[in-house]
Amino acid sequence: MTDTAQPTRSPWPALWALVIGFFMILVDSTIVSVAIPHIMAGLDAGINAVIWVTSAYLLAYAVPLLVTGRLGDRFGPRPVYLAGLALFTAASLACGLAPTIEVLIVARVVQGLGAALMTPQTMAVIMRTFAPNARGAAMGLWGGVAGVALLVGPLLGGALVDALGWEWIFFINVPVGVVGFVLVTRLVPRLPLHAHSFDWLGVVLSAAGMFLVVFGIQEGETYDWGTMPILGLDVPLVGVIVAGVVFLGAFVVWQARNRREPLVPLGIFRDRNFSLASIAIACVGFVVTAMAVPIFLYAQGVRGLTPTQSALLLIPTALGSGLLSPVASRFLQARDPRLFTAAGILGIGGAVAWYGLWVQQQVDVWLLLLPSALMGVSSAFVWGPLGIVATRSLDPQVAGAGSGVYNTVRQMGAVIGSAAIAAAMTWRIDAEVGPGAGEQVSGGAFAGTVPAQVAGPIAGALGQALLVPAAVAALGVVAALCFARPRIGAAPALAKDDAASTAVAAAD
Template identity: 60%
Template sequence: MAGRGHGVNPPGNPWPALWALVIGFFMILVDATIVSVATPAIMADLGADVASVVWVTSAYLLAYAVPLLVTGRLGDRFGPKQVYAVGLVVFTLASLWCGLTANVEQLILARIVQGLGASMMNPQTMAVITRTFPPDQRGRAMSLWGAVAGVATLVGPILGGLLVDGLGWEWIFFVNVPVGVVGLVLALRLVPDLPTHVHRFDLLGVLLSGVGLFLLVFGIQEGQTFDWGPIVGPISVWSLIVAGIVVLAGFVFWQVRNRGEPLLSLALFRDRNFSLANAAITTVGFTVTSMSFPLMLYAQGVRGLTPTQAALLLAPMAVISGVLAPFVGRLTDRHHPRYIAGIGMACFPVGLLWLAAALAPGAPIWQLLLPLVLIGTASAFVWAPIASTATRNLPMAHAGAGAGVYNTTRQVGAVLGSAAIAAMMETRLAALLPSMSGDAEAVTHLPPAQHAAFATAMAQSLLLPAGVLLAGLAMVLCFARPVHMRKQPTGAAAVEGLA
């Protein structure tokens, strides 16, 4: 079946397949944030120190992000259904292993395997949307995909707090097992066997992309842990980051020079919307990951909320984003994506600035919830238009590769956001509370006399993601009108060229 089906969507209703896939997609995104609330319980039960337990999350994110370029390509070669199913089996078994571990070293190893399973699953969800939905219906499909992505990143801490408080930290992993089994059965029954495309794997490209992404992501992700200094001997955080950039530059050079079949077809980036959407989603990934840290520290350190209570502050964002997603999806199919995404990318920084202004020691909770509702509304207008714009014009043979690139840039944005917000918070705390130590004990037992300065430091930290989003807004305002919209008459003639 090699090469069959280029540009042709399979018959039948594609929605059941998408619903089956988003079950696993939701699971893997929740697991990127769910561990944060369980960190103290894991430390106490496994006798782990802070440096070790941080790797429970870091190992998962690294194993998840680094292989995405390759796993997206695997879906093109062997079929997205098959690669997704294998990834879901790996992820589910690794989740069971995580819950049964007896020490933190085993838990970290299990999380690496879990991350590899997640990296196999993630690109296939977007690839199936691209290959089964016609271009004029992908907005609604991407709205569901985007709503799941947006809500999952917010639900993780909430669900983690409830499970840890009620059943124990092991259940943040055990809960994946029945969900994974159900998701696998539904995927095998409902996801169609799509045509595969013969690809010769670019082994040098795989090596260069893997090493380059690992060095870059590891350096950024762990920079704060090592205080942006030496790691082992002459090897420093910055040397890893620079080495990663150099290796990735070598990867791009090889992709240009490779006369066979490169791992990543740089021709994808000739599509203006694909390039702009990848840049825009990097800023969104940066913001969604970074914005919750100052809010959670303020809620627990200044307001005295428990981790679960603090996480529940994010509930309005998740609810409003999920409710608006179908509406935004229909708009995305009918209207120019620069306007739909532009609304979200403009409202998002406004919401962050409003939230920053509300972070005061005695502010009523409702004053915090109002800007969070606006942020949730903005989130609903961001995910679907950007994702659908990135994938609408992709050739069917490269749907998986394109999805791999898109998810890689989003994940790199998330890693950048995590590292940057940590540095920003540390800088503002050093300026406003120079005598304060930066450990968890100091935050959770903050003296009332320090509440105002601490709240100000967290509020000022939110200015960073707000500023980054302005760059993303500039990107989405440059979107070209999608091809399927150009074919529709506008006034007396069809629209030609770029809008």
Template identity: 55%
Template sequence: MAQQTPTRDSIPADVRPWPALFALCLGFFMILIDTTIVSVATPAIIADLHADVNSVVWVTSAYLLAYAVPVLITGRLGDRFGPKNLYLIGLTVFTLASLWCGLTNSIGMLILARVVQGIGASMLTPQTMSVITRIFPADRRGQAMALWGATAGVAMLVGPVLGGILVDALGWEWIFFINVPVGVIGFFLAMRLVPRLETHSHRFDWLGVGLSGVGMFFLVYGIQQGHKYHWNGWVVASIVAGIVVLAAFILWQARNRREPLVPLQLFADRNFSISNFAISALSFTATAMGFPIMLYAQLVRGDTPLRAALLLVPMAIMTMVLAPVVGRFTDRVHPRVLTGVGFAITALAIYLLSLTLTPDGAAWHILAAMTLLGIGMAGLWAPLAATATRNLPMRMAGAGSGVYNATRQVGAVLGSAAIAVLIDSRLSAHGLSGGARAETGTVQQLPAIVRDPFSQAMSDAMLLPVAVLVLGLLSVLLFQLPRHLSPREQAPAGSAEAPAPALD
């Protein structure tokens, strides 16, 4: 099948790609911040709503699940009813749900509001990638994806910092209230700047939606509750049920001859398959690493939530500074080079970071490791997004972006659940009972006698993201040359033209 890639001549003259991209990234940035912003507000929510830690964890998990599952079909809805329409509806739902989150006075209502927030986010996200794919020619799409990818990376890092500022200054409710004016501005910018694009008819795989949703819920619920209930029979049954239902989902996708929720032919493109695995590994890492760092900073170092969050600033700054540089190379350099170096640096940075988590660790050691981490991540977000979509035909843009974003969110959900299990295991291995662990909502700093074993447990937990990043590194080494990049475009300036690897 011939690739249907937009060229400069095929894009309508009245479409202004860069202003449209700016409008899309504003809403995208806002919803991604909400995947991490709650972590730093956990103590305040516990105290104000009289909740336990596990319930507050569900404030994040409910959002991630409600975000991850519908995103598989909202990309198709954008193809059918127009990506601009779905974007505006999703932004409206998200903004109103944010107001609801801030006004709620019980943990149960907060979790429910977060579910609605996640549904709004799932409607918005795939439209951003779909519009980029359709309004930018292939030879400029890497630069556009650089901005989009940097938005995703920076948002996940900025969330805790912004959360610390708002919680310290105004209260936890303002981590949600701040979304209201931003959402209103984003709505009017999108109305004015985002073009209306051609729609395509689709049939909708509602059975696939149900199977994927049920399977993900049982799997994540079992993993997240396992450390609390000591992996008893019903926890194991929940995990097994999730795996079985997800297997049934994949089987149904293979047998559905009409229009499956996840067209498995997408994965016939090697770069798409690898990008999905790699972004899942990266999202797993970005979500998981925050928990041990924030616990160490507050319980061992005695930092306030804001000071703890500020440890992440060098990572965010380096990601933002390097995003334009990476964008220029994304369209010229083989993706395995950028992403391979990015994964290697990121894994090294987190390993070095794990070594700094000691009771007397110097702050500048942490900041130096965070700087290196930002350099590594800058080489991952944009190149992975650009490589995932570059070979896809236009008719598959909505489905492809939906699958990619769902994979990214699934990685985040599994990362938060898995790191909680590992932290609990390592604390027990270092002789810390439940009483010695202390809850972040009641204790600002641990007694000196337990700071060393607690620090060691956090250091051990940081090795999980390192292992996942190594798998990501091995996967991206299998990337192929994107179809629209010629050997001359791949060659550095002034060098002899090298032959490109053959495509399978």
């Protein structure tokens, strides 16, 4: 039992402990991008297979998020987080030791499952331990970590690949995971439990739907949007995507009719800002994930930069996002965030379009630091502020469900972005270089610097592919502009048992 008569424990040490693991799992969403040519060469794999190293992780990360948020409510954020961290750390070791691309993909799936257990607990702890007027600073830290991690992953990856080899982008997680485990055990207190049942039919419908949609999008261009052999049958790829949409539709219908406890309580979408913030963060996840692959293929395959040199192009992004995110979130905690957040998403989309235009023109490679700087400044007004908008009015009793939904749509945006950019690159390379060229690239043309005679057309194709995520950012801008004017200070108070949990309690 918690002794509420004791001095209140600051929730900040617990949040910092959780953020270590959160940073690590988000870094792994993008760290593979910079190592793609080396993984292709080391494991004799094509680009489509290597894209699955990222997509498999993102998909395994996204699918369980709806239920892992509820697991935190039922069993407590700390034990669920620790279980995920242990699984993620062990899978990281397996990734580094993988002898084939197939083993690496399977190990990445396990990594994704561990990440799915961890992520909702971080946001749920913020909602349950920070008072409403202090959540802006906490979400600023959360948002800053999310923004920096997704963009600094390639920077760290480049240094590790050059110095030690691609395996070390995974080995580095092992000591970090051990440190994070110890800190969470010592610093994160018990939180009251909320009994929940689990909607297993909802889990199956959502998982099947998301997998089929992503699989169909990513493999569609490879098979010219025709048929592909699956279990001895020629299955149309468009039919696979349609089947996925049908499963997702059935999932929504089931959630509306489930009278016990649905996996997604649809009532949370009555909060207009939660719904719109979810759309906006999905668009941002799509854009940030999709932009990385063409940029690093261009920097290394066309311009001949090393992994470290290509990763240096993102230093302005990491600095801008990391330094400004906490300030921006605190500034917007007591203000109307609509125009600021819309401007941030517009800046992200503009930076990606800027990259796309300059990649096609093959400008001086260091000029790419300019769109990188725009990306960093813009990101500061997106990650944390969107989290504030999404959670400001949610009841803490549904903290796990709300966090799970919000993080699920963010990850689904990233998964679809990863699949869509693979299809877009193959399509544009075929158009610029010639029929079948995209398939040749998928077979390993980027394992080193591309021949000079095709460098220009391939650069053009990669630049054109970048315009796809830039266009998706426009939808996020519209969503942000449609936010309802917030009632500052109207967020619900902490539930009684959650407020008590902020007092000092004996560590488990």
